[in-house]
Amino acid sequence: MCRGGSVGVCYGRNADDLPTPDKAVQLIQLHNIKYVRIYDSNIQVLKAFANTKIELMIGIPNSDLLAFSQFQSNADTWLKNSILPYYPATKISYITVGAEVTEAPANVSAMVVPAMHNVLTALKKTGLHKKIKVSSTHSLGVLSRSFPPSAGAFSSKHAHFLRPMLEFLAENQSPFMVNLYPYYAYRDSSTNVSLDYALFESSSEVIDPNTGLLYTNMFDAQIDAINFALTALNFRTIKIMVTETGWPSKGSPKETAATPDNAQTYNTNLIRHVINDTGTPAKPGDDIDVYIFSLFNENRKPGLESERNWGLFFPDQTSVYNLDFSGRAVDVGSTDGGNMTSSNGTSWCIASTSASEADLQHGLDWACGSGNVDCSAIQPSQPCFEPDNLESHASYAFNGYYQQNGATDIACSFGGLGVRTNKNPSYDNCVYTTFGLLVDGFICIPVTPEELKESLSGCRFSKGSSGCVILVV
Structure with a gap:
């Protein structure tokens, strides 16, 4: 991916049918993906990324925040045992401390900034604090208001940890990480949000009445709501990084927008938007780094059917739909499960x-x-x-x-x-x-004998070793 903006993927593993980390990394390399987010520091996963030059964002889950926030020694030991044996062969660029803590019980959010400080201190002891940045991810729920974008404001109920966190990010030149999902905005408020606006396909514009800025998509509006919220607290220089975004390809009967066509359209337009360094109306030309959620469909995720169908690939590593990470020409109209x-x-x-x-x-x-x-x-x-x-x-x-x-x-x-x-x-x-497949010297066409017999009556057929049909001539 080029710089400015870069596009990565989230490699979640909440499933019982996924390929091994080694095979997942091969798939990632095949599609020339250079940036990957994982949600823990699993040893087998870290080993699989060794010597690939892929930049990793690794995570410390909320369940570990208490230990990391209470004692510096816990952060030191984690870094020594879980990171240093694999770095720099495995290229780690970011550590996320906690995830969407505003959605967790109140006591969890109180732990995140102390834990971030302890992780940073551990990195400083090893001289890695300039190479590995520390931050934490948020949902859009961190805002009390997001529309119009110029009215974007952080919720006062999160002030006890947000201001110290923003001070930490500004001091250490770390990004503000946020998970953005225009899909949910459309699904939960389809009378107010058009599908085209959510998919980067709108031919009309939404005007911010306070600034006169024009918005053609929900993604930019959500980014700028955070930009204005940061500016309101005098943290305008903090870079925003989108650590999750995407669109599901399948949902429950009421989730009518969760289709392969819409998922392909959203992610294709997102990639083009990012690598073209379009920026947002409030910050035109600013590069935005994003991570598409998710690499695979994950069958153990709870909730509605859509929760298990955010993947770009099925567990057997075939494409859910056509997606070109280069942002070059892609036929957005062809999405038959990767079989165009x-x-x-x-x-x-x-x-x-x-x-x-x-x-x-x-x-x-x-x-x-x-x-x-x-x-x-x-x-x-x-x-x-x-x-x-x-x-x-x-x-x-x-x-x-x-x-x-x-x-x-x-x-x-x-x-x-x-x-x-x-x-x-x-x-x-x-x-x-x-x-077709070449099987024992024959061209093996992946159709049924009945289909071939309609146009080739009188020919003989046999079953090839790959399960398709050999026309015997």
Whole structure:
């Protein structure tokens, strides 16, 4: 991702059917995601991110705030045992101390700032306080008023910990972290908030009567409500970071806006908005860093059906819908669970000539591993081994994944590493397949015999090893 604004993902693990951390990291690398938020300091997760150059935001949960706030030694021990053994191989940039404490019992919010100070002191003892920033995440409920944005104000009932926290953030140049969900604003007040306004699709503007500023989307309005709240307390220089935002792809019968189309539209427009450094009406051109919630659907989350369907990917690592993290051209209208309509004509997918060797290696490893591509042809002495270089081997693997997943745009994305071409890249005895799987020398098309028999009556069929159908000629 480019700087100014960056786009990351939240890697939640409240589920019992997720891939291992190693496989999750491979998926993250495949899509060229450079920033990830996790909600604890799980050792296996930290190890999985080692030497990936992915920047991590790690969390200290509310349940640990009492221990961290009471004794400096607890923060010191945690840093020594849970962070230092893995840093800097695992690149940690932020530590969040507590999460949405305004939504927790009152005594929890009283612990957060002392805990933040103790974590910072522990970092100072090891000389890491300039490299790892300390903050805490909030819900929009930290405000008593958010509309119009210029009237944004922090709730007085949270003043006992908010002002000391803001002083801490300003002194240490740490961001104010907030979780923003235009989806909830629309769901809970659809008579006052239009769906297009929530999805960055509005053709009309909402005018702030106090400032004359024009808003075309709910996200900017929520950001600026916080900007004005910070300014009202004379903390205008604190940077805002959005540590969660997103849109669910499925919900209960009453959650009619929770669809793959809307989720894709929101997140696609969000990414474009952020990487284009659009800023907000109150702070045009200011970069905003955001984390999309969430990497996977999480089946153990309580509440309405939508709570378990915020993921960009299913647990089997297939896409819930088409999303390009580069912010480049994306067909927002195609969201059939990651299985888009095949492109017109014959096409292949090859590796980009501008991709780095490290990125190509990650993509190759994923395609031949979790991507279930048969990569035997690029092994030594096999027909596609020569030329023996990453670009050639990755091209073969990328094309295999592309073809067996319907030859769709998303199947050739590989985080910007894949490029579609209409020129057949086959050479000598190295054959690049087209749409379908190559099974024992046959093209295996993923349809039923009945569908084929309608147009190919009289042909014989048998079942391929991958479960699709082989046309025997």
